[in-house]
Amino acid sequence: MFKSNGKSIWCVLPISWLFVEGVIAKESALWNADHEGIIDQPETIYKVFFPNELLARQAAISFHGQLLETDYKSGYMIMELTNEDKYKLKVYGFTFESAEQWVAERDRKLQAIQQQLKQRKILSERGERHVLMSGIPGYPCYQTVEETFQAAEAFTKNYPTLAEWLDVGNSWEKAAGKGGYDIKVLKLTNKNAKELKPILFANSAIHAREYTTAPLNLAFARHLLEGYGEDADATWILDHHEVHLMLMTNPDGRKKAESGHYWRKNTNQNYCGATSSNRGADLNRNFSFSWNTVSGGSSGNSCNETYRGSSPASEPEIKAIESYVRNLFPDRRGPDNDDAAPLDTMGLHLDIHSYSELVLWPWGTTRNTAPNGMQLQTLGRKFAFFNGYMPQQSIGLYPTDGTSDGISYGELGVPAFTFELGTQFFQSCSTFESKILPDNLAALIYAAKVVRAPYMIPSGPDVTSIKINNDFSAQRSSQGIPVTLSASVTDTRFSRRNGTEPTQAISAAEYYINVPPWKKGATAVPLQAVDGRFDEKTETVSGIVDTSELPVGKHMLYVRSQDADGNWGAVSAIFLPITNEPNINYCKAESINSSDEWISKVQVGQFIHTSGASHYSDFTELKTGKTIPLMLGRNEVTLTPDFAGRAYGEYWRIWIDFNRDGDFADSGEMVFDPGSSTTTTQRGVITVSSNAIIHQEENIKTRMRVVMRYKDAPSPCGRFSYGEVEDYTVEIRSK
Known part of the structure; x- marks a missing residue:
């Protein structure tokens, strides 16, 4: 084969075919049903027993068009074969039985599917939700x-x-x-x-x-x-x-x-x-x-x-x-x-x-x-x-x-x-x-x-896990507090089936902040082997990340490692969120399905945020850099749903964690509850009383949770079937 002017031209030469493991050799001049003047015989479905699994997988490549099902543990394949196909398999030691039982079961399944198609058409014409x-x-x-x-x-x-x-x-x-x-x-x-x-x-x-x-x-x-x-x-x-x-x-x-x-x-x-x-x-x-x-x-x-x-x-x-x-x-x-x-x-x-x-x-x-x-x-x-x-x-x-x-x-x-x-x-x-x-x-x-x-x-080592830890949280760090970065790296992640790959000891590991290693301006920071020396094919590495110059927000730490042959492996990464707020772990809330309906737009006063479908979305300041300003007193709110098909009745509620204790269970923290569902935009008012500011600072930042749930009134925590949950940061301003 050679390429000419972008086109491939092949020269076909006789090939000697070898049985797996070199047991038997056979010349390539096998009977070929596709030669001129020869027509394939009618195909019949057989249960085909293979001599060993390696030959079975070889047959699965060459006879993929004839495959119908395989049971490797039981030692057989279901195949639709002509006499010519049988000949080609027989010379490798494959044997054949009738597959009448499999055919009967296939026909039964086919009949059931046809019945389901008829039923689905009926339900779809009725507009049944679960068939969409x-x-x-x-x-x-x-x-x-x-x-x-x-x-x-x-x-x-x-x-x-x-x-x-x-x-x-x-x-x-x-x-x-x-x-x-x-x-x-x-x-x-x-x-x-x-x-x-x-x-x-x-x-x-x-x-x-x-x-x-x-x-x-x-x-x-x-x-x-x-x-x-x-x-x-x-x-x-x-x-x-x-x-x-x-x-x-x-x-x-x-x-x-x-x-x-x-x-x-x-x-x-x-x-x-x-x-x-x-x-x-x-x-x-x-x-x-x-x-x-x-x-x-x-x-x-x-x-x-x-x-x-x-x-x-x-x-x-x-x-x-x-x-x-x-x-x-x-x-x-x-x-x-x-x-x-x-x-x-x-x-x-x-x-x-x-x-x-x-x-x-x-x-x-x-x-x-x-x-x-x-x-x-x-x-x-x-x-x-x-x-x-x-x-x-x-x-x-x-x-x-x-x-x-x-x-x-x-x-x-x-x-x-x-x-x-x-x-x-x-x-x-x-x-x-x-x-x-x-x-x-x-x-x-x-x-x-x-x-x-x-x-x-792929010749290089993989990063199999990355963690960040500090005195406050494993999820985020306060600005200026050093962070310990640790990772596991290994040069051993290759399949051992059908041969092995050479592997080496780890020789180095490093991380980069925000700029990946292949980009101009990237700065490598070495990581050290936890046991004191790089001499194993799998190592735990660690290092200290200086956060004093990192602005508030979410940063990316890229980690990679090198083996003794000089091969750098794939990059893996972890987020390092930097905040000037106290760390609070909030309860989880999400929908199971957001494909049919989701929160499209949240508007509070002049603040507007639009988004697509998701089970849960974190739009807090740490994620987006944005906050919702809330004034004492009345704040108008507009909540807009979106739908993949027809509109459904959605029930909305909003909570604000005024005392910043990590839950939404305290009195007065549910700030919006229209009391019923609607298929259209929901409008109302969030009222913030002077009692909301319980700290000494003039303004406080905390979390607001917006939940839209199909049909039923939502709770601030837990999972539900249809809808979406979104979290925001609000800044409550006293004036």
């Missing part, structure tokens, strides 16, 4: 195409300086004038932070039936946006990096799969018949780089699940993603097959799939190691540390071609990885929420941290 964001039938944790798009649009309204929803192309049905969807990207970054920012691009749901993929990407976006200003890592990632998420890469096909069908491809009616349930192209065999270059790497049969399409990038969905990726990343890889991208290459591409519990990197067309193979392997093992998956090169029992890593790594030199989530296409919500989501969210956060130098940073 109901998810895929039978799988409420997975958003539909429409719900995914609505959530992304809501992000742009709620976080206008952090989120954009970009139209980058069309699905096949939309391009053909048959309905369909836009191909859209959710771009996340702080628009007000102007600098050259490295980019993480992650696409999901390119295969329609892979339920977990788009919800994971959407949850990742929600974590970053809701965490901005609250979570230090989420904040600096959005300030200094960009995250681009193509949530629904194949929305037409995804819509088919939402009805319970194991739909994989897009819905191109020019392939396999306009009404066939086997129509369409496999979008992950349609990428232009390496398209149809390897014998058996994809199918030429338009009814096959791995049909490659009529030509390279023939499908509008792939045209959209290739064009977008080329605009994101410069070409940093040379024209020859063995040309490596420079180690300082910025950017990262993740293609989120399910299933098989794998982390994969190039090449998938050959067993040869990619020119950046060592660096790809290091990062892959780092990802696998977080999600527990098997890290390996993406070649399986047989090769694949025309896949997503071709555009990013093959053409441009940007590191590219595929995550294969979980063990089923229609994974249960309990498994997704308890295992797949938290494990892979951690991997995505790490990816967003290292995009500045993904070929170098």
Whole structure:
């Protein structure tokens, strides 16, 4: 393979295929059902027993289009196979049984989903509240195409300086004038932070039936946006990096799969018949780089699940993603097959799939190691540390071609990885929420941290925890009081499955205040090993932060460490709030759901604050630098709700902690209670009596809590179903 004028040209040579662990060798001239004149036999669903788990995961790569379900513990996979497929598996020791019971259970589930769809339509027509964001039938944790798009649009309204929803192309049905969807990207970054920012691009749901993929990407976006200003890592990632998420890469096909069908491809009616349930192209065999270059790497049969399409990038969905990726990343890889991208290459591409519990990197067309193979392997093992998956090169029992890593790594030199989530296409919500989501969210956060130098940073140590402590509080510090910063750092966070990575002792650690290490003007402050010397692969480090020159407000402490080979690892951060107020720990209050209704605007006198949806928002002076001036006597207040759909009756209350004792339970501290709910703006008066000032100073600052709750009267503490809680700092002025 070599590149010419930006295009990839492949030369296909005979390849010797080796069984795992080198037990058996077999030449590549295997019977290929996609040769001219040979037509695939009808497919049959089998229970396929594998000789060992490693071969099973290899088969999951090469026969991903035939997979339906896997039970690794019981030693079998459910696959839809032709006789040719069976032959290819049989030579590796796979055996086959009828899967009649599985088929019957699948049909039962499909029938139940169809019934739920009918019931949902009836309820929706009645305007029932609980079906407005109901998810895929039978799988409420997975958003539909429409719900995914609505959530992304809501992000742009709620976080206008952090989120954009970009139209980058069309699905096949939309391009053909048959309905369909836009191909859209959710771009996340702080628009007000102007600098050259490295980019993480992650696409999901390119295969329609892979339920977990788009919800994971959407949850990742929600974590970053809701965490901005609250979570230090989420904040600096959005300030200094960009995250681009193509949530629904194949929305037409995804819509088919939402009805319970194991739909994989897009819905191109020019392939396999306009009404066939086997129509369409496999979008992950349609990428232009390496398209149809390897014998058996994809199918030429338009009814096959791995049909490659009529030509390279023939499908509008792939045209959209290739064009977008080329605009994101410069070409940093040379024209020859063995040309490596420079180690300082910025950017990262993740293609989120399910299933098989794998982390994969190039090449998938050959067993040869990619020119950046060592660096790809290091990062892959780092990802696998977080999600527990098997890290390996993406070649399986047989090769694949025309896949997503071709555009990013093959053409441009940007590191590219595929995550294969979980063990089923229609994974249960309990498994997704308890295992797949938290494990892979951690991997995505790490990816967003290292995009500045993904070929170098993963070799370095990680910061696993950071704490700040002083004599007053672990949450904030009074101005001028020294703060102890402590952290744990380690060079050991690599998966030990399928090989090991070299690790070294920690040699140094340092922190930076407000300016990260890669920016001009950054000042490193060394941290010391708590045990007195750097000689272990895991160390606890600490240092003293001088706060005497830090103004009141919230500051960022960036921490990183270095190993004995000179590798600096990923940055982690913590907020250091500096205040001149006494520290008070207030009770927690939040809603469980703010997607349908939220506090849009709070106006007290001339003070106006607008915001988007959140379960709880801290708008106190320490967070925003702003206070609400309150005069003794009457202060007019206007409270405005907002809604995703129809308006609901909302009950409002306001409390002020006049005596600054950390609660809102004292007499007179509930200062606003209209006594009933309303669907519109609530207006009234906050009255502050002279008894409110109980200290000697002329003016006092304290906390005000605003609670909006659906239907019922709220309390100042605790959780409730629908609505929002917002906290503010008020300054009570005597004149």
